[in-house]
Amino acid sequence: MSLNCLCANFEVVSPFEYCDIVTSTTHKSLRGPRGGIIFYRRGPKPRRQGFVLNHGDDSTYDFEEKINFALYPSLQGGPHNNHIAALAIALKQVATPEYKAYMQQVKRNAQALAIALLRRKCRLVTDGTDNHLLLWDITALGLI
Numbered sequence: 001m002s003l004n005c006l007c008a009n010f011e012v013v014s015p016f017e018y019c020d021i022v023t024s025t026t027h028k029s030l031r032g033p034r035g036g037i038i039f040y041r042r043g044p045k046p047r048r049q050g051f052v053l054n055h056g057d058d059s060t061y062d063f064e065e066k067i068n069f070a071l072y073p074s075l076q077g078g079p080h081n082n083h084i085a086a087l088a089i090a091l092k093q094v095a096t097p098e099y100k101a102y103m104q105q106v107k108r109n110a111q112a113l114a115i116a117l118l119r120r121k122c123r124l125v126t127d128g129t130d131n132h133l134l135l136w137d138i139t140a141l142g143l144i
Contacts, residue, residue: 044061
């Protein structure tokens with residue numbers, strides 16, 4: 001699962017305010033076709049209090065050409081209409097109240113699992129969860 005679905009439903013803080021590039025999967029909790037998605041800033045860099053953030057050679061973001069060159073054609077081929085249609089459906093479903101309820105239930109399930117593990121004296125690195133992720137310290141079990 002990835003945080004993108006939690007972000008889309010305002011269940012966690014969105015990374016877009018803080019990051020110039022955000023990557024995510026299109027499967028797992030998005031429930032779309034297997035793949036990845038890259039979001040990146042375009043256009044002029046914002047000015048804050050009289051200075052330009054992220055100083056570079058100029059005052060505009062230049063991620064698009066670099067990302068496209070890195071991915072195509074070496075890692076990614078041409079688009080497949082069935083994949084695009086499946087992704088469009090998955091993205092549309094994210095905007096529904098049913099999907100929001102689903103993601104809230106996923107969070108509750110993760111929190112219930114965290115509580116159950118803690119009751120069994122299992123050590124969670126963060127002593128619980130605020131989202132759908134758990135980090136269980138299994139060193140005491142002798143598995144590693």
